[in-house]
Amino acid sequence: MKINIKTVGDIQVIALEGDVDANTAPKVQQHVLSLAEPKSKILLNLTDVPYMSSAGLRMLLSLYRQTTTKQGQLVLVGLGEDIRRTMSVTGFLNFFTTCDTLEVGLTVFDRNF
Amino acid sequence: MTVTFRLRGLSPGLGLLELIKLDPALQSRSKCSGDQRSQAKVFVILGGIDRVANGLREQILLQEIVRLQQKVAELTLAQTALEAQRQLLAGFVEIARSPINTEILKQFLLEALTLSTNITGAERGSLLLVDRHGKIEDAIFTHDLTQTPGTLFNQFIDRGVAGWINTHRQIVLIPDTEQDQRWLKWPDNQYKARSVLGVPILKEQTLYGVITLLHSVPHYFSPATVNVMDMTAGQMSLVLENAQIYGRLQRYSQSLNMDLEKGRQIQINFLPAIIPHVPGWEIAAHFQPADQMAGDFYDIFELPQGQVGLVIADVCDKGVGAALFMGLFRSLMRIFSGQTVLAGLSVQSLEEHQMLAEQYGGDAIAPPTDASHPMRLDAQHMLALRAIRLTNDYIAINHGDLGMFATLFFGVLNPKTGELTYVNAGHEPLMVLTAAGTVREELRASGPALGVMPKIPFRMRRTVLAAGEILLGYTDGVTDARATDERFFTKPELLKHLAPSITSAQTLLNNIMAAVRNHTGVAKQFDDVTLLAVRRLPREEDGWRV
Numbered sequence: 001m002k003i004n005i006k007t008v009g010d011i012q013v014i015a016l017e018g019d020v021d022a023n024t025a026p027k028v029q030q031h032v033l034s035l036a037e038p039k040s041k042i043l044l045n046l047t048d049v050p051y052m053s054s055a056g057l058r059m060l061l062s063l064y065r066q067t068t069t070k071q072g073q074l075v076l077v078g079l080g081e082d083i084r085r086t087m088s089v090t091g092f093l094n095f096f097t098t099c100d101t102l103e104v105g106l107t108v109f110d111r112n113f
Numbered sequence: 114m115t116v117t118f119r120l121r122g123l124s125p126g127l128g129l130l131e132l133i134k135l136d137p138a139l140q141s142r143s144k145c146s147g148d149q150r151s152q153a154k155v156f157v158i159l160g161g162i163d164r165v166a167n168g169l170r171e172q173i174l175l176q177e178i179v180r181l182q183q184k185v186a187e188l189t190l191a192q193t194a195l196e197a198q199r200q201l202l203a204g205f206v207e208i209a210r211s212p213i214n215t216e217i218l219k220q221f222l223l224e225a226l227t228l229s230t231n232i233t234g235a236e237r238g239s240l241l242l243v244d245r246h247g248k249i250e251d252a253i254f255t256h257d258l259t260q261t262p263g264t265l266f267n268q269f270i271d272r273g274v275a276g277w278i279n280t281h282r283q284i285v286l287i288p289d290t291e292q293d294q295r296w297l298k299w300p301d302n303q304y305k306a307r308s309v310l311g312v313p314i315l316k317e318q319t320l321y322g323v324i325t326l327l328h329s330v331p332h333y334f335s336p337a338t339v340n341v342m343d344m345t346a347g348q349m350s351l352v353l354e355n356a357q358i359y360g361r362l363q364r365y366s367q368s369l370n371m372d373l374e375k376g377r378q379i380q381i382n383f384l385p386a387i388i389p390h391v392p393g394w395e396i397a398a399h400f401q402p403a404d405q406m407a408g409d410f411y412d413i414f415e416l417p418q419g420q421v422g423l424v425i426a427d428v429c430d431k432g433v434g435a436a437l438f439m440g441l442f443r444s445l446m447r448i449f450s451g452q453t454v455l456a457g458l459s460v461q462s463l464e465e466h467q468m469l470a471e472q473y474g475g476d477a478i479a480p481p482t483d484a485s486h487p488m489r490l491d492a493q494h495m496l497a498l499r500a501i502r503l504t505n506d507y508i509a510i511n512h513g514d515l516g517m518f519a520t521l522f523f524g525v526l527n528p529k530t531g532e533l534t535y536v537n538a539g540h541e542p543l544m545v546l547t548a549a550g551t552v553r554e555e556l557r558a559s560g561p562a563l564g565v566m567p568k569i570p571f572r573m574r575r576t577v578l579a580a581g582e583i584l585l586g587y588t589d590g591v592t593d594a595r596a597t598d599e600r601f602f603t604k605p606e607l608l609k610h611l612a613p614s615i616t617s618a619q620t621l622l623n624n625i626m627a628a629v630r631n632h633t634g635v636a637k638q639f640d641d642v643t644l645l646a647v648r649r650l651p652r653e654e655d656g657w658r659v
Contacts, residue, residue: 022431053640054408054429054520054589061565062516090520090539091561 003031008106011041017048020056029059036066040073041109045102047078057092064095073097077105190337193232194344200228201348218356222253225349226324230255232345233310233338235326241275242322242353273297274311275323282318285311286339289331308333312342314350321353373405376436380406383440388413391421391528397618399626399644401590408435408519409588409641410443414452418493421528422450425540425586425645426521429562438508438517442563445507446523449500490575494525494534501536501563501571508564518564522556522586531578531649536571538563541589548581548651550612556584581651583615587625590640594629597636602629618646 001024002017012035020028035042044063046052060076067074077099079087087093099105222240230238242251247269270279277285277295287309290296296309306327314322324346328334388396398411408428416422424446428435447453501523508517522543524535537543539562542555560571578584587607594602610628615621622644629642 025430053593054427055431058429058516058518061518065513065516089541089558090518091558091565094561095566 001027003028005031005035008043011043011106011109013043013045013102013106015045015048019051019053020049020059021051021053022055025053025055025059028056029062032059032063033066036063036070036072038070038072040067040070042067042072043075043077043102043105043109045077045105046080046083047102049078049083050080052083052086057086057090060092060096073109075099075105075108077102186337190341194341197228197232197341197345198348201225201345201352218352219251219253221352222349225345225352226253226255229312229324229342229345230326232341233326233334235310235328235334237304237306237327239325240322241270241325243270243279243320245319245357247279247320270323274309274325278311278313278323279320282313282315282320284313284339284343285309286334286336287311288334291331305329307331310334310338310342312346314346314353316350316354319354321350321357324349373433376433377402377405380436380439383443384410385413389415389421393650394421394528395618395648395650397622397646397648399622399642401626401638401642403590403638403641404432406433406436407431407641408439409590409643410439411586411643411645412443412446413645414447415455416493416497416525417451417455419528420493420497421526422446422452422497423524423526423533423584423586423645423647424521425543425588425643426519427540427588427590427641427643428519429517431640434517438512438519442504442508442519442521445504446500446521449503450497450523450525451500490534490573491525491527491532494527494532495573497525498523498534498536498573501538501560505538505563505565505569505571506567509567512564513567518562520562524556524584526578526647531580531582532575533578533584534573534575536560536573538571539565541587541592543584543586545576545578546583546585546611546615548583548615550615552608552611553582578647578649580649582649583618583621584645584647585611585621586645588641588643590638590642591625591629591644593640594633594642595636595639596632597634600632602632606632615648618648621646621648 001020004015004017006013006015014032014035016028018024032042032044042063044060049056064074066072075097078101079098084093084098087096097108099108222242226238226240229235238255240253241249242253244250249270270276274285274287274295274297285295287293287296290298290307290309293309296306304327306329308328308331310326312324312326313320314324324342326334326342384400385398388398396413398413400407400409400411402409408431410424410426410428412422412424414422424443426439426442428438428442501521504521508519519538520540521538522535522540523538524533524543526533535543535556537556537558538560539558542557544552545554545556547553554576556574556576559574561569592602592604592607596602606628607625610624611621625644626642
């Protein structure tokens with residue numbers, strides 16, 4: 001699992017590479033949750049994540065809660081077909097803002113926030 | 114200077130040997146080597162006589178012999194040490210090969226001790242093993258003790274030779290015990306040691322043990338013996354260090370395993386011990402955790418008015434955390450559905466329970482909107498299904514910060530009519546199969562997974578199972594089962610194993626599991642696997658209705 005974090009303007013862009021499962025999710029959560037500061041803008045790029053288990057969904061849920069309680073914004077981009085399907089069945093898609101590409105993802109944050 | 118002076122007074126032709134014979138001072142000096150050679154060169158230049166050269170060779174040869182003798186002694190020492198190392202290494206390899214076994218380690222240490230007494234010529238030897246805190250853990254002796262010093266164990270080594278070694282961390286050689294205060298005599302000991310060699314088994318200042326070698330003759334052990342033992346002890350420290358680390362690791366992992374095993378037993382208690390017998394129906398379940406503790410579960414229980422509760426669920430993540438929540442989800446579902454009311458365990462009556470549920474708001478669980486199910490939902494079923502909403506809110510409100518959730522299907526079955534009212538909270542669709550193994554209907558998710566968000570609506574839906582039809586539920590451990598090449602089992606593969614006909618719920622599950630095992634082969638089970646099959650018996654099999 002590779003975690004690449006960079007900043008584009010005032011947006012923290014986190015790119016994950018590899019499966020997010022019970023083994024890798026704790027490491028991802030540790031890196032990602034620390035970025036969820038008040039009013040932070042976080043973009044999670046999942047383009048290079050082939051598989052996400054329920055442990056990965058749990059990590060997403062924790063991140064969602066953190067950003068929501070701290071009035072931050074969270075955008076997911078590059079969801080693969082399988083991940084999108086799992087998120088659809090579990091109802092997760094209804095809670096998250098998702099975009100197909102990184103370029104589009106960077107434009108959807110509320111600038112007046 | 115003296116030499117040149119003397120030479121002047123001598124007649125030419127007098128040989129060097131004669132010269133040396135004549136002069137005792139020069140004789141004694143000839144034993145030395147350094148300036149002797151330069152002096153010899155002077156003789157040769159001045160005399161130029163063969164005999165001088167011959168005598169010189171003789172001297173050089175004598176020196177060479179002394180040098181070779183030293184070399185041989187060094188090589189013998191190295192050979193002895195090498196042999197000791199070789200033998201120790203053989204024991205080391207044996208220990209490394211076998212799963213660490215106290216008996217093998219003890220055997221190795223006894224051999225190492227015997228080897229030490231052999232190479233030093235000691236009459237007796239002992240080996241005290243000490244733990245991290247400097248307490249005696251074990252003691253090995255080359256000889257049988259008439260009285261085993263039972264008081265030895267668990268004591269700190271602070272006295273005698275061993276105590277001195279523990280403090281100074283170096284080899285101690287006592288040439289004569291009569292002259293040394295460090296040697297403590299044991300009372301009632303017939304054997305009288307005069308020479309003592311004490312060797313620490315050290316690695317980076319950690320003391321693992323002390324070897325004590327004894328002989329009844331004073332001044333018995335030579336400095337060469339000290340060197341050999343120094344090297345031997347170095348080898349032994351490697352083995353002991355590994356054994357201690359491994360032992361600590363093993364003890365830790367054993368206690369962890371025992372805890373997990375206890376947890377597993379408790380978790381099994383959260384699953385139905387026996388599947389309730391429902392006349393006219395065959396119910397089968399399969400549960401196979403990936404690790405000792407699982408997040409999957411299924412439940413089958415009786416509800417008021419002869420209804421049957423059916424649950425299949427998958428708590429997110431794996432291991433102990435998931436297992437703890439499994440126990441919570443399962444129990445909340447039973448309590449809120451009214452199962453415990455039936456068992457006389459509820460704090461409120463069924464009527465009160467209904468009132469409580471209504472306070473949450475009638476819209477919370479919306480009636481089905483799709484036109485395919487125009488029939489009214491069973492009031493009794495709706496009451497039980499409020500467990501979904503209550504469990505969701507309980508988890509989301511009390512444990513929201515953990516991000517734990519479960520995908521869960523809860524169906525309430527009327528066994529007399531085959532009517533099934535359900536909520537699918539984010540779980541993989543369950544399938545209603547015909548006797549021919551085709552999918553007649555999929556019971557898709559009617560709300561998000563439980564625990565994700567408080568106060569969100571879950572839709573109730575309804576279907577009717579006809580005679581011969583089967584309700585099949587599974588967790589993603591089935592479809593996501595991985596082969597050694599990482600390929601998933603997948604849902605299309607699962608569907609292939611349903612046809613051509615289903616004659617028993619149990620056989621169906623057996624067939625599916627055989628196919629999954631065939632797919633995974635020797636690959637390690639990746640996720641928990643759970644299956645639930647509920648089959649309405651065809652009329653000819655249904656003894657109850659006939």
